């Protein structure tokens with residue numbers, strides 16, 4: 001179980017991005033974080049694996065205080081938290097296989113890995129994970145030669161290398177067209193249901209939220225303004241999260 | 253409600269000190285501009301000491317008074333007139349101090365003709381040279397036992413005195429000789445006994461020449477006794493060698509010694525560029541990380557290092573490699589090593605800046621992603637930073653290499669070794685054919701290197 005307690009983030013320029021955020025994520029949940037651009041979704045997700053340092057508050061995961069960890073301990077924690085990104089964040093000019101293998105860097109011998117050496121077993125694991133997201137045939141292509149949907153699948157395969165127990169997905173489909181969006185989210189759903197990986201995913205579109213979320217947290221200006229089941233988001237609630245002028249946009 | 257400004261006071265202020273009225277009228281930047289423009293122009297005109305040029309200063313000054321008057325009445329007038337007047341004054345001064353003299357381009361064009369024509373006849377090929385020398389020993393001033401007149405030799409070139417064998421500087425004596433090549437020209441040389449001080453004898457400004465008859469005899473020639481060399485002054489009677497020399501080219505043309513010397517120095521030059529570039533790469537890479545804001549931001553200590561490294565790089569880059577070479581020549585002596593150091597130091601600064609900008613422009617996304625997997629810092633650099641910086645680093649390195657090849661050819665002008673040192677000496681000694689060979693070598697090598705690096709760039713980037 002992941003418990004977020006009074007999490008606050010104030011950026012160096014004074015921006016209050018998260019304001020006393022508290023909620024719980026039971027294991028096996030598919031939690032969607034909903035909110036307007038600038039609501040603090042990315043900040044929240046990045047605080048969980050400490051890509052961003054929280055200003056105050058605690059994040060407790062299975063009894064470990066993530067916010068108190070540092071150095072080696074923090075890396076051990078990060079190893080078990082996969083992350084995928086809106087912009088995929090692959091290393092361009094590098095092969096798909098190498099990109100996937102980087103997901104394993106927290107596990108392998110650091111000195112050998114610096115010389116781009118990975119044990120055979122890890123290479124096999126990478127190929128299996130690529131197979132799982134349906135792009136085993138692209139293993140030796142360069143990452144910058146792939147389409148957006150293929151890139152995000154590489155991103156998922158990279159995260160899978162970590163054997164994660166928690167998967168953070170920061171608007172994983174915002175750069176993709178609607179059909180691809182479903183295909184990517186179905187992979188996340190599959191991981192959630194078959195492997196029991198907890199997923200925390202930020203999304204923009206209500207239809208996608210209703211389709212995939214098991215639980216929803218609504219953010220507005222860094223505050224939690226909604227917590228509950230996807231069915232509970234009425235149009236009225238939606239307007240509270242997105243502001244009065246919001247229209248429901250449909251994704252088919 | 254703002255208090256009204258007095259136009260009269262404003263004008264008087266500007267009359268005393270240009271710009272002061274404008275400041276009073278509430279336009280300090282306009283005032284500063286007037287003050288600076290008028291003051292600098294006045295100083296320059298004064299330095300030139302040229303009366304008529306003061307007109308420009310006076311016009312600008314008076315106009316500035318008029319401007320202050322108008323400003324106080326809240327009217328802005330266009331400064332085009334004083335701007336033009338000052339610009340004109342400055343350009344006149346500029347024309348004078350740079351000694352521009354277009355007429356000389358035409359009248360003195362003959363001076364450059366031998367240089368240009370020799371550049372197009374570089375000393376690449378030569379024929380062997382055969383020499384004939386005959387000599388007598390002359391004494392100046394006379395001692396009690398002057399040297400003998402000498403006797404004709406059987407089959408070697410010889411000289412003999414016709415009249416006297418000693419005399420004071422300015423006297424004349426006559427020599428003749430034989431066994432030289434028939435019907436050819438030659439020169440008379442004068443040297444001390446040891447032979448290390450020597451020169452061709454002149455007579456009324458021209459070199460003293462002779463021409464042999466069909467039997468190879470030198471007819472009697474009159475030679476003026478030369479002044480003693482500096483170290484022999486006041487030391488009493490000295491013996492001098494008086495020589496008749498002839499030379500001619502024999503055999504077929506072959507690659508000249510100049511050619512091989514140029515090739516050798518060209519190789520040194522390319523190595524000079526190579527060593528400098530390589531040293532610079534190895535030092536600039538770690539420095540570039542220290543000079544990259546995105547890697548050094550975060551805590552005050554690393555930020556301080558960032559600023560210090562940046563400042564040092566900027567200062568180093570602002571020193572021209574030629575100046576740097578002069579410093580290193582004084583430090584480590586003439587030669588290629590000084591050139592290597594000068595180019596290396598300048599390249600470190602230039603590459604350090606370019607590399608660090610490449611680091612600063614990398615996409616932070618992959619770094620974030622790799623950090624998130626639990627990778628350590630070194631792994632993150634290897635997998636997320638290096639793949640992104642290799643292409644720009646290569647591009648900048650090739651660019652620097654091109655510059656260094658060019659620079660290495662002239663770094664020798666200030667003593668930094670390589671072909672430039674040779675070229676500079678040949679130009680000073682007016683050996684334009686040799687200089688021509690060096691110039692051509694530089695042009696060819698630079699062109700080839702440019703072409704090669706363009707090809708390499710196409711392949712790897």
Ligand SMILES: Nc1ncnc2c1ncn2[C@@H]1O[C@H](COP(=O)(O)OP(=O)(O)OP(=O)(O)O)[C@@H](O)[C@H]1O
Pocket residue numbers: 011012013015016017035036037038039040041042043044
């Ligand atoms: N590095 C930063 N420094 C200062 N302010 C920041 C920084 N990153 C984000 N912010 C600000 O913090 C607030 C929350 O940003 P965040 O990126 O978390 O929002 P988001 O919900 O992910 O928005 P989006 O949908 O546009 O990605 C915004 O006002 C943003 O401008």
Ligand SMILES: [Mg+2]
Pocket residue numbers: 041042043170171
């Ligand atoms: Mg975001």
